[in-house]
Amino acid sequence: MRFLPRRGLYFLLFVAVVLMLLFFNRFFSYKVTNEALHKASDQLSAILHQNLEQEKSSALRLALVLSQNSDLAEALENDDEDRGYELLSRTMRTIHEHTKVMVRSQIISADLTIFARSWDNSFAGMPLDMYRPDLNYFERNKQPRAAIEVGRRLGFKATVPIYKKSQLLGFVEVLQFFESPTLYFRNAGIDLYVLMEERFQNIAILMQENPKVGGYVVANLAHNPLHMPMLSHINLKALFQKRVMAYDEHYLFMYPMKNGEQETIGAFVMVLSREAFERFIQEEGLSFLIDATKKDLVAMIKEEEMDDTLFKSRYDKTLMFVKESVAKEDRELFMQEAYEKLNEYSKEELISILLHYNFNRRIQGAIE
Incomplete structure (x- = not known):
C-alpha cells in the first residue's frame, strides 16, 4: 500500500514529461515551419520578380527590333494597313518557324487606333483609348516601356514609340500572356495563378469568360484547374495580407501585381504541394x-x-x-x-x- 502513492507520483511525472515533450515538439515544429514558410516566400518572390523582369526584357528587345524596321514605319506613315499587316505577320511567322514560340505584336497609330496586328487584319481602325489608359504615359515620355497592363486582356505589353524626326507616327508593341512563367514554375512543381482584380473587367473585355475566384479573374489560361476549388474556398484577402498560408496539404504564396504606374491591379498566387514545399526548403529554394x-x-x-x-x-x-x-x-x-x-x-x-x-x-x- 505504501508503494501506490509513489507509483502514482511516478506515473504523473511520466505523463507530465511526455506532455511537455509533445508541447515543445509542437511549438518547435510550428516555429520551424513558420520560419521556413517566410523564407520560402522571400525566395519565391525573388524568383518570380526575376522571371517577370526577364519576360518584360525579352518582349521589349523584340519591340525595339521591330521599331527599327523602316518598312513598317513607312507603312504606318502612309497609312497602308495591308502592308503593315503583311510585314508584321510575316515577321512573326519567321520567329515561330525558327523558335516554335508564338509571339503577338501590333502597331498602334498615334491616334490610338489599331493599325495592324500580326495575328489577324480584321480590327484595323478600332479605337483603343478606352482600353489602354497606360498609353497616356507617352504623352509625357518618349522612352519605351514594358509592363504588365490590363488592356482588353491582361498581359505583358512592351511598347516602343515610332517617331519620324519629332513627329509621333505610332507605337509598336509585343504582347505576352504569362504562358512562359506558368510553364517555368510548373516544371518545378509549382502552380502559378495570375489574378486580375475584378474591377478591371469592363476594360478587359476579352476576359469575360475567364474563371473567377474571390474577387479576381484568372488571367493565365494555362493554369492548373485542379486547385480552383481550394482557391475558391480560402479567403484570398487574408492570404494577400499574410502572403503565406498552409491549407489542406498545400502551401500558398501570394504577391501583389503592379502595372507600369506601380498601381496594384491583381496578384500572383503560387501553390505547392507538401512534398514540393519540403523539397523546396530542403534544397534552399x-x-x-x-x-x-x-x-x-x-x-x-x-x-x-x-x-x-x-x-x-x-x-x-x-x-x-x-x-x-x-x-x-x-x-x-x-x-x-x-x-x-x-x-x-x-x-x-x-x-x-x-x-x-x-x-x-x-x-x-x-x-x-
Missing part, C-alpha cells in the same frame, strides 16, 4: 528551381548562338551542343558528364545561361 530546370537546360540547347563568356570553357559550351549526336548507348554517360559540368556553375551563372537561352530562343532568325 533557388537550388530547387535550378535542379528542376537543369535537365531541361541540357535537353533544350541545340546550336543556338550563345555568348562564350557564359561558359567556363569552350568544352562546356560544345558539350551542350553535341547532345543530339550522342549514341544511345553513350547517352547515360553523356548526361552524367553534363550534370557534373553544370554543377561547377553557381546559381547565378546557371540563371544567366537559362535567361540568355530563353531570349535567344524567342528571336532567333531573320527579322524582316
Whole structure:
C-alpha cells in the first residue's frame, strides 16, 4: 500500500514529461515551419520578380527590333494597313518557324487606333483609348516601356514609340500572356495563378469568360484547374495580407501585381504541394528551381548562338551542343558528364545561361 502513492507520483511525472515533450515538439515544429514558410516566400518572390523582369526584357528587345524596321514605319506613315499587316505577320511567322514560340505584336497609330496586328487584319481602325489608359504615359515620355497592363486582356505589353524626326507616327508593341512563367514554375512543381482584380473587367473585355475566384479573374489560361476549388474556398484577402498560408496539404504564396504606374491591379498566387514545399526548403529554394530546370537546360540547347563568356570553357559550351549526336548507348554517360559540368556553375551563372537561352530562343532568325 505504501508503494501506490509513489507509483502514482511516478506515473504523473511520466505523463507530465511526455506532455511537455509533445508541447515543445509542437511549438518547435510550428516555429520551424513558420520560419521556413517566410523564407520560402522571400525566395519565391525573388524568383518570380526575376522571371517577370526577364519576360518584360525579352518582349521589349523584340519591340525595339521591330521599331527599327523602316518598312513598317513607312507603312504606318502612309497609312497602308495591308502592308503593315503583311510585314508584321510575316515577321512573326519567321520567329515561330525558327523558335516554335508564338509571339503577338501590333502597331498602334498615334491616334490610338489599331493599325495592324500580326495575328489577324480584321480590327484595323478600332479605337483603343478606352482600353489602354497606360498609353497616356507617352504623352509625357518618349522612352519605351514594358509592363504588365490590363488592356482588353491582361498581359505583358512592351511598347516602343515610332517617331519620324519629332513627329509621333505610332507605337509598336509585343504582347505576352504569362504562358512562359506558368510553364517555368510548373516544371518545378509549382502552380502559378495570375489574378486580375475584378474591377478591371469592363476594360478587359476579352476576359469575360475567364474563371473567377474571390474577387479576381484568372488571367493565365494555362493554369492548373485542379486547385480552383481550394482557391475558391480560402479567403484570398487574408492570404494577400499574410502572403503565406498552409491549407489542406498545400502551401500558398501570394504577391501583389503592379502595372507600369506601380498601381496594384491583381496578384500572383503560387501553390505547392507538401512534398514540393519540403523539397523546396530542403534544397534552399533557388537550388530547387535550378535542379528542376537543369535537365531541361541540357535537353533544350541545340546550336543556338550563345555568348562564350557564359561558359567556363569552350568544352562546356560544345558539350551542350553535341547532345543530339550522342549514341544511345553513350547517352547515360553523356548526361552524367553534363550534370557534373553544370554543377561547377553557381546559381547565378546557371540563371544567366537559362535567361540568355530563353531570349535567344524567342528571336532567333531573320527579322524582316
